[in-house]
Amino acid sequence: MVAEGKFIKQTGGRGQYGHVWMRFEPLPRGSGVEFVEELKGMNIPREFVPSVEKGFRSALEKGVLARYPVTDIRAVLFDGSSHEVDSSDQAFQVAARIATRKALEEGGSVLLEPIMRVEVITPEEYMGDVIGDLNRRRGIIQGIEDHHGARKVSALVPLSEVLRYASELRSLTQGRAYFHMEFDHYGEVPREIAERVIARRKKAELAVK
Numbered sequence: 001m002v003a004e005g006k007f008i009k010q011t012g013g014r015g016q017y018g019h020v021w022m023r024f025e026p027l028p029r030g031s032g033v034e035f036v037e038e039l040k041g042m043n044i045p046r047e048f049v050p051s052v053e054k055g056f057r058s059a060l061e062k063g064v065l066a067r068y069p070v071t072d073i074r075a076v077l078f079d080g081s082s083h084e085v086d087s088s089d090q091a092f093q094v095a096a097r098i099a100t101r102k103a104l105e106e107g108g109s110v111l112l113e114p115i116m117r118v119e120v121i122t123p124e125e126y127m128g129d130v131i132g133d134l135n136r137r138r139g140i141i142q143g144i145e146d147h148h149g150a151r152k153v154s155a156l157v158p159l160s161e162v163l164r165y166a167s168e169l170r171s172l173t174q175g176r177a178y179f180h181m182e183f184d185h186y187g188e189v190p191r192e193i194a195e196r197v198i199a200r201r202k203k204a205e206l207a208v209k
Helices: 046-061 089-106 124-136 165-173 191-208
Strands: 002-009 016-026 033-037 073-081 112-122 140-147 150-158 178-188
Touching (some): 002 089, 112 124, 124 140
Antiparallel strands (some): 112 150
16 A cells, blocks of 8 residues: 655744655565665655665554554655755654554554464373363464374464463373474464454553553
8 A cells, every 4th residue: 555654844943844655565474574765756865765764664663553563564665755955864754654654554454473383292192182272272283193102283373372381281181291382473363362452452551651
């Protein structure tokens, strides 16, 4: 989507003027953040392009969903305007932040969470309990295979669901199972859970104020 950011401020002395047109595109999960300059002509002096990128990236540090950082997005600076006296590094940073926040608010942002790859080694008699427990944790079973006389269950599970998994797995299997866990990717948080997370975050911010 395309968004405009304009910052104009007039004071008693020198004013502030920054104006950008930017195009925002979602990137595949795990791509990170990209900034591209596609200006034609000199509507924006090239010396202010780094300022626009800085404003864009700073806006992503606190997004519109519970102020969590934003990733997997590309911004393309393709037009804008400047003032020969009032344009400045700060003015173009603010203009870029305005455009970026507009795009995030209107572009259907979603809340992401870290998804972990979990491998559980368990005796056969506890496999059903282990699988059932992983399912309750919103886990997606990826495979089950033999492992030196035991069974290895592989699953993708949200990190928030396995924060105390070591002690809970011991209790579930009488200490006879163990697991390995590593980060795999970021996945979209289910809508009903995302709504609760956002509401809690807003409540906490209001309490601080």
